[in-house]
Amino acid sequence: MTTTSIRVVETPLVLYALRRADDALVLGHRLSEWCGHAPALEEDMALANIGLDLLGQARSLYSYAAEMEAAGHTEDDFAFHRDAPQYRNLLLAELPNGDFARTILRQFFYAAFADLYWRAMMASPDPTLAAIAAKSEKETAYHLRHSAEWVIRLGDGTEESHRRAADAVAYLWPYTGEMFEADAAERALVDAGTVLDPAGFRDAWDKTVSDILAEATLEKPAAGWMQQGGRSGRHSEHLGHLLAVMQSVPRAIPGATW
Amino acid sequence: MSTQTNKTVTPLWEVFIRSRNGLAHKHVGSLHAADATLALQAARDVYTRRGEGLSIWVVPSNAITASDPGEKGMMFEPAESKIYRHPTFYEVPDEVGHM
Amino acid sequence: MYTQALNARDDAPAIRPAEELEQEARFQARVDAEERIEANDWMPAAYRKTLVRQISQHAHSEIVGMLPEGNWITRAPSLRRKAALLAKVQDECGHGLYLYAAAETLGVTREELTEQLLSGRAKYSSIFNYPTLTWADMGAIGWLVDGAAIMNQIPLCRCSYGPYARAMIRVCKEESFHQRQGYEIMLTLCRGTPEQKAMAQEALNRWWWPCLMMFGPPDASSQHSDQSTRWKIKRFSNDELRQKFVDATVPQAEYLGLTLPDPDLRFVPDESGDASKGHWAYGEIDWAEFKQILAGNGPCNRDRLAARNKAHDEGAWVREAALAYAGKRRARQAA
Numbered sequence A: 001m002t003t004t005s006i007r008v009v010e011t012p013l014v015l016y017a018l019r020r021a022d023d024a025l026v027l028g029h030r031l032s033e034w035c036g037h038a039p040a041l042e043e044d045m046a047l048a049n050i051g052l053d054l055l056g057q058a059r060s061l062y063s064y065a066a067e068m069e070a071a072g073h074t075e076d077d078f079a080f081h082r083d084a085p086q087y088r089n090l091l092l093a094e095l096p097n098g099d100f101a102r103t104i105l106r107q108f109f110y111a112a113f114a115d116l117y118w119r120a121m122m123a124s125p126d127p128t129l130a131a132i133a134a135k136s137e138k139e140t141a142y143h144l145r146h147s148a149e150w151v152i153r154l155g156d157g158t159e160e161s162h163r164r165a166a167d168a169v170a171y172l173w174p175y176t177g178e179m180f181e182a183d184a185a186e187r188a189l190v191d192a193g194t195v196l197d198p199a200g201f202r203d204a205w206d207k208t209v210s211d212i213l214a215e216a217t218l219e220k221p222a223a224g225w226m227q228q229g230g231r232s233g234r235h236s237e238h239l240g241h242l243l244a245v246m247q248s249v250p251r252a253i254p255g256a257t258w
Numbered sequence B: 001m002s003t004q005t006n007k008t009v010t011p012l013w014e015v016f017i018r019s020r021n022g023l024a025h026k027h028v029g030s031l032h033a034a035d036a037t038l039a040l041q042a043a044r045d046v047y048t049r050r051g052e053g054l055s056i057w058v059v060p061s062n063a064i065t066a067s068d069p070g071e072k073g074m075m076f077e078p079a080e081s082k083i084y085r086h087p088t089f090y091e092v093p094d095e096v097g098h099m
Numbered sequence C: 001m002y003t004q005a006l007n008a009r010d011d012a013p014a015i016r017p018a019e020e021l022e023q024e025a026r027f028q029a030r031v032d033a034e035e036r037i038e039a040n041d042w043m044p045a046a047y048r049k050t051l052v053r054q055i056s057q058h059a060h061s062e063i064v065g066m067l068p069e070g071n072w073i074t075r076a077p078s079l080r081r082k083a084a085l086l087a088k089v090q091d092e093c094g095h096g097l098y099l100y101a102a103a104e105t106l107g108v109t110r111e112e113l114t115e116q117l118l119s120g121r122a123k124y125s126s127i128f129n130y131p132t133l134t135w136a137d138m139g140a141i142g143w144l145v146d147g148a149a150i151m152n153q154i155p156l157c158r159c160s161y162g163p164y165a166r167a168m169i170r171v172c173k174e175e176s177f178h179q180r181q182g183y184e185i186m187l188t189l190c191r192g193t194p195e196q197k198a199m200a201q202e203a204l205n206r207w208w209w210p211c212l213m214m215f216g217p218p219d220a221s222s223q224h225s226d227q228s229t230r231w232k233i234k235r236f237s238n239d240e241l242r243q244k245f246v247d248a249t250v251p252q253a254e255y256l257g258l259t260l261p262d263p264d265l266r267f268v269p270d271e272s273g274d275a276s277k278g279h280w281a282y283g284e285i286d287w288a289e290f291k292q293i294l295a296g297n298g299p300c301n302r303d304r305l306a307a308r309n310k311a312h313d314e315g316a317w318v319r320e321a322a323l324a325y326a327g328k329r330r331a332r333q334a335a
């Protein structure tokens, strides 16, 4: 059987772009799973908006990766024709939606980082990355606002919502550390001044998270052991299922245009 | 009319949007939200998805006091006869120019 | 259309006092003069009842209508299609939201209307009880279902009830991309591989007849139309709209190179003498199937209601949490 998977030459910059693109696509895909099923119509609208922002970010970053790779690949090749081990997203992004509390806390933890990160990346000497950062920062600032307001309400709402929010914090916490990791390939770009070291945002992230969790009357877990592997393609069991669904149509008729 | 308790009824809000600088806020619709912050967020997510706005007001629907349509005659008809309030009521010769 | 189940008869009119008849005459005069009726205005109880039922059925249809297309958001075959489909289904959610709000101006709450839907007492458009089986269904639905909806909804922008008319103006503005994205999907499939084209044809075969049913029973057996027409809630009859839809769709199908699954379809020139002017006559619609779907026996009725109930039930604790927090904050501010 022939495979319809592509092979990507992952130079540091291509790898960097794919990692961020995969974060945005996988998380956006997860949010799109809510469409038609959210707790209220107003939240259905909100989650779809965030999902659409993330899809847009993914598309810009894939296009940039394609340009940097210069192998004729398109955004759709990256999205639909790589297997799970070739995906470079954070484990946090691929975790299943769970209940609304888990979805909101996942969004909050990610946005609290991405907002800081993109805002700083607006100063990147790479004009494409700077432009993507400028657009993403505005979007992410709103994602952070939206999710933080909900974290506060769920944490300080009813007994049940508090319990669910606390469970979500506990479940997700071990996946937050990966956001701050940079491997050798990424460090090369950091040293060249093209991109920023994610580790540099840990303190600011910590402060945002501490403040909001405190307001939500939720306990912030101690640092603890952190899961990682997504950035190098070692994923949770969940990503394979996500991709099996997402890629099913284009993989069924190789070479077709949709 | 409703038999539900307040515990399960999420309040209704009216949404007003300024579409461009210089224009007044205009009523665009309603939505449900538990509090003002969520109402504002929802207004943004529901009513400005196509770049419709630069500024949003949300007002609890029950904070609005409306005039009674049954009193339309008393309320609004008396104004109709005050034609001297309008510029066209007065004659100024053309030679005077625009005034 | 989205309110096709309105064809059940109301209770016989009771004998009413002279004063009410006078008010009703004044009301009808305003409607005849194309004045809009607003929420606080006096209106006949039956007008209010008809509107609540029609607007809420319309709202339910938008919300349930998210499910068949929502079924493919996670499987959209390109990122461009994925974004368009998510935005489109999200729009339908917005439409439901605007319409519930319009119904609420008539003195019902969203909670009550939602309860009517979830308990199975309220009706919604029959079309959403058919399954979406392939990606081509996203094309067929956008092209045909949204196309049919637009045909019905444009006249509703001039409905006599102001809040409904205004909601419909907003809806129609947003709808304009829905049909185009669907047609583009069909066009891409038809220009694609033989498998893709076959997929498009197969989807058209399944959706064509249900789409014609969307316009509701034939005029001859439709009982509500007269009164709704007098009240200027309805401006065209079911058959008029259906004919308009068929006439608009036949050349679009031809352009795609697809065959409408109706052996009786033929062009009937009108009396003008101009052979290009006339209408497309279509075959017999299976009204027995339509009745079964409205009665709850469509392929997806149970699944659709179950999905809405699940979302509602699983969201209850979230809505309660937001209200509880709002209550706590009010209490803190008061203290």
Ligand SMILES: [Fe+2]
Residues within 6 Å of the ligand: C062, C065, C092, C146, C149
């Ligand atoms: Fe629709």
Ligand SMILES: [Fe+2]
Residues within 6 Å of the ligand: C062, C091, C092, C095, C171, C175
């Ligand atoms: Fe719609």
Ligand SMILES: [Fe+2]
Residues within 6 Å of the ligand: C092, C146, C149, C175, C178
């Ligand atoms: Fe639509």
